[in-house]
Amino acid sequence: MRAEHANPFITAAVSTFAKELNINLKRDELKVKESPVPTKSVSIIIGVTGHVKGQVVYSMDENVAYAVTKAMLPGKLPAELKKLMSSAVSELANIITGQASIILAGEKYKIDITPPAVFIGAELSIDFLSIQTICLTFLSEIGAFEVNVALTEE
């Protein structure tokens, strides 16, 4: 895992929150971990293949996921927002990963990403990759947002 693989996710997360949600995301901490296991109750896992490969795991508390959905779909009623939460956070993760992949791919390479898999509330019984991971945490008016970047270059 190289730091330059994580940097595009900082740029992409900040710009996607601003453009899609009109929310100002601020950098908090950067930690190095042994795998991309998330720490919060809502997680979105996206696989990456191509020039760089591995997993990116996004994580946030449920109230943050709800606030993301509300910001993405203003005017919807609370019951409807709860039903749409999974779709909203998966699309947010998809856009951030897509934007970061544009930077990582540059002119020469191609990077594919898998459709997002969303987990809400349950214990995660998933085998995460054992890849050195850069865990980026962000703060915002709606709460904390975590991005675990576990990528290696081909």
Added chain:
Amino acid sequence: MKKGMIVDDALVMRMRLKEILSTRYNIVAEAENGAQAVTNYKKFQPDFVTMDITMAEMNGMEALENLLNEFPDAKIIMVSAVGQKQQVFEALSKGAKDFIVKPFEPDRVLLAVGRLFE
């Protein structure tokens, strides 16, 4: 009024695109993957399609190829977060009419669809 179909695996994105496009077009069908897009295209014969790329079952690039093989005049606009140079080039060379990178402004979508019928 021209008829459109929206293809995206995320319900929120289909809702948003429908809200934008319904102001000028009749959205007759939606699909959440490429396979469903091919089936619905045959059933509803839309005048244009907005097509996501990263989807399960059949991705948008495969659906683009399948649809254009069978319907060479199909007007398909890619709408994807994965707007890498190579992907944009691949989609356009396979016959997509435009490539919109998410996140997008509503005007960008209306402009792209409007151009199809000029």
